[in-house]
Amino acid sequence: MQSLPMEVGSSSSSAPRDTSGPVVQVRFPSAQGSVLGSLNQQREDGQLCDLSIHVQGHVFKAHRCVLAASSPYFHDQVLLKNMSTVSIPAVMDPLAFESVLSCAYTGELRMLRDDIVNYLTVGRSCRCGTSWTNALSC
Secondary structure, three states, X not given: OOOOOOEEEEOOOOOOOOOOOOOEEEEOOOXXXXXXXXXXXXXXXXXXXXXXXXXXXXXXXXXXXXXXXXXXXXXXXXXXXXXXXXXXOOOOOHHHHHHHHHHHHHOOOOOOHHHHHHHHHHHHHOOOOHHHXXXXXX
8 A cells, every 4th residue: 555645733723623632633745646646547447437528529538526626617517517428519629638638637738839729729618727728828
């Protein structure tokens, strides 16, 4: 089993606590990355995916919770409309979408400079966030 680095400190959290002594807070800084990494591996293996995204005849599997947390567009589609299948407009490049989907899990996006417009199209269509699309606009 992989061990996770920890940070230990005192907490002044408003969470319920025992008033008989000080509270110790333990943080696992790599836990978020570890969980997303595991979810990404599951996605790549087609395990526990509960969302299918159709882009120009390609079907991409994903986890509703990850995309809902990553994109207001997918949040609306999977939570408000309770969709398990989403079709993306035909103007979107499937390879760019696949990279942006991976970015939701990894926080990394690599592309050729000449393809930036394709990635901006995906980012704007899926409403990936202004900081993300602004970074690509530079």
